[in-house]
Amino acid sequence: MQLRPAHYTRALFLALTVFAASLSAQTHAQRSTLDIYVIDVEGGNAVLFVTPADESVLIDSGRDGVISASRIVAAAKDAGLSQIDHAITTHYDGDHYEGLAGVAAQIPIKDYIDHGPSAQPNPRAEQFLQETYPALYNRAKHTIVKAGDKIPLAGVDWRIVAAAENMIKVPVPGGGIPNPYCSSFAPPSDAPTSTVEDPQSVASFIAFGKFRTVHFGDLTQKAEFELMCPKNPIGTVDVLLGLHHGQMSSNSIVAIHALRPRVAIMNNGPMKGGEPEVMKTIHSSPGLEDLWEMHFSALSGQEYTVPGMFIANLLDDQQPTMPIAPKPAPPRGPNRPPDPLHNGAAYWIKVSAQRNGTFTVTNSRNGFTKTYENEK
Numbered sequence: 536m537q538l539r540p541a542h543y544t545r546a547l548f549l550a551l552t553v554f555a556a557s558l559s560a561q562t563h564a565q566r567s568t569l570d571i572y573v574i575d576v577e578g579g580n581a582v583l584f585v586t587p588a589d590e591s592v593l594i595d596s597g598r599d600g601v602i603s604a605s606r607i608v609a610a611a612k613d614a615g616l617s618q619i620d621h622a623i624t625t626h627y628d629g630d631h632y633e634g635l636a637g638v639a640a641q642i643p644i645k646d647y648i649d650h651g652p653s654a655q656p657n658p659r660a661e662q663f664l665q666e667t668y669p670a671l672y673n674r675a676k677h678t679i680v681k682a683g684d685k686i687p688l689a690g691v692d693w694r695i696v697a698a699a700e701n702m703i704k705v706p707v708p709g710g711g712i713p714n715p716y717c718s719s720f721a722p723p724s725d726a727p728t729s730t731v732e733d734p735q736s737v738a739s740f741i742a743f744g745k746f747r748t749v750h751f752g753d754l755t756q757k758a759e760f761e762l763m764c765p766k767n768p769i770g771t772v773d774v775l776l777g778l779h780h781g782q783m784s785s786n787s788i789v790a791i792h793a794l795r796p797r798v799a800i801m802n803n804g805p806m807k808g809g810e811p812e813v814m815k816t817i818h819s820s821p822g823l824e825d826l827w828e829m830h831f832s833a834l835s836g837q838e839y840t841v842p843g844m845f846i847a848n849l850l851d852d853q854q855p856t857m858p859i860a861p862k863p864a865p866p867r868g869p870n871r872p873p874d875p876l877h878n879g880a881a882y883w884i885k886v887s888a889q890r891n892g893t894f895t896v897t898n899s900r901n902g903f904t905k906t907y908e909n910e911k
C-alpha cells in the first residue's frame with residue numbers, strides 16, 4: 536500500500552509521540568541529581584528545585600505575572616514535572632509573588648509556603664493576600680513555616696533557617712561554627728534601601744548528600760547579622776543562591792564570607808544589583824571560584840562585572856562595548872521607577888548537583904558549562 540501524505544504525517548506523529556514518551560520516561564528513571572533552575576524573572580526571584588525523586592520546590596514566582604509564569608513553567612517542563620509540590624513565597628514584595636497565580640494556572644501547585652501575615656501592607660500585596668493567594672491555597676495546602684521547620688522531601692534535607700525575622704536556634708548539620716567576621720561588623724539599619732518585608736524572608740538551607748546550598752530570600756544585612764552571628768549556624772555551602780538581586784542592602788561579609796560558597800548565582804537585573812560594593816564583597820570571599828549572574832548589569836560596568844560566559848541574559852539595547860564605569864544604582868524604595876526588563880528569549884542558569892558534592896553549572900544562553908569537583 537502506498538502512503539499518502541496524511542498517512543506519512545500521522546505515522547511520523549505517532550513515532551515521535553512514542554519516542555518522546557520513552558525519552559521522558561527515561562530521563563525520569565535516570566535522574567540522580569538535584570537540579571536547580573535559576574530562572575530569569577527580570578530582577579525578581581524564581582528558583583526551581585527538582586529532586587532525584589522528582590519532587591519539586593519553587594522559591595518565589597517572580598514579578599509581572601505573565602512573563603515570569605511562562606518562564607517558570609518552561610523550566611518545570613524542561614524538568615519533566617507535572618506538578619510543583621511546594622511553592623515558597625519568601626516575602627510579599629511584588630518581585631517575589633506576582634507570577635504565582637499564572638504558574639498555578641498552568642501547572643498544579645500542591646503546597647503554598649510563606650512566613651505568615653505581611654509586615655508591610657500595601658494595596659497590591661493586600662489584594663494578593665486577601666483575594667489571589669487564598670483562592671490558590673484553598674484548593675491545595677497552605678503552610679506557614681517558622682525557623683527550624685523542615686520541608687519533607689525524599690533524600691533531600693530542606694530546613695527553614697529564618698522566617699518572619701526569627702532565626703534558627705539549633706544549627707544545621709555542619710553548622711554551629713565560629714564566625715570570625717562578626718566581631719568587626721556593625722550591621723546597618725534596614726531603611727531606606729530595603730523594604731519592611733525583606734527581613735521577613737523565608738530562608739532555606741538545602742543539603743543533598745554532601746552538596747549544600749542556601750537561599751536567603753531578600754534578608755537584609757541586619758537580618759544576616761542576626762542569623763549568622765555570633766556563631767555561624769549553617770557552616771559552609773557549595774552554592775549561594777539569591778543574593779537579594781545583588782543589592783547592597785544585603786550581602787554582608789558575615790553572611791557571604793562566612794558561608795564560603797564555591798559558586799554564587801546572583802538573581803540581578805540589568806539595572807538592579809551588581810553594584811561595585813557587592814561585587815567586591817563577593818569577589819573577595821574566601822574560596823569563591825565563580826560568580827554567575829542572571830543579567831549583565833550596567834551597575835557593574837566592565838570594571839566589576841564577570842566574563843559574559845557566566846551571565847545568562849543580555850540587554851535589549853546591545854552596545855558594541857560595555858562601558859568601563861559602573862552606572863549609579865537608581866534609587867530604591869516605594870517610589871522607585873520600575874526595573875527594566877528585556878524582551879528577547881530568557882535563559883536560565885542550571886545547577887545539577889550530585890550526592891557526592893560535585894556539581895555542574897550551565898548557562899543556557901551560550902551552553903557554557905563548568906563542573907566543580909567535590910574536594911571535601
Ligand SMILES: [Zn+2]
Binds near residue numbers: 579580628630753779
Ligand atoms: Zn526582591
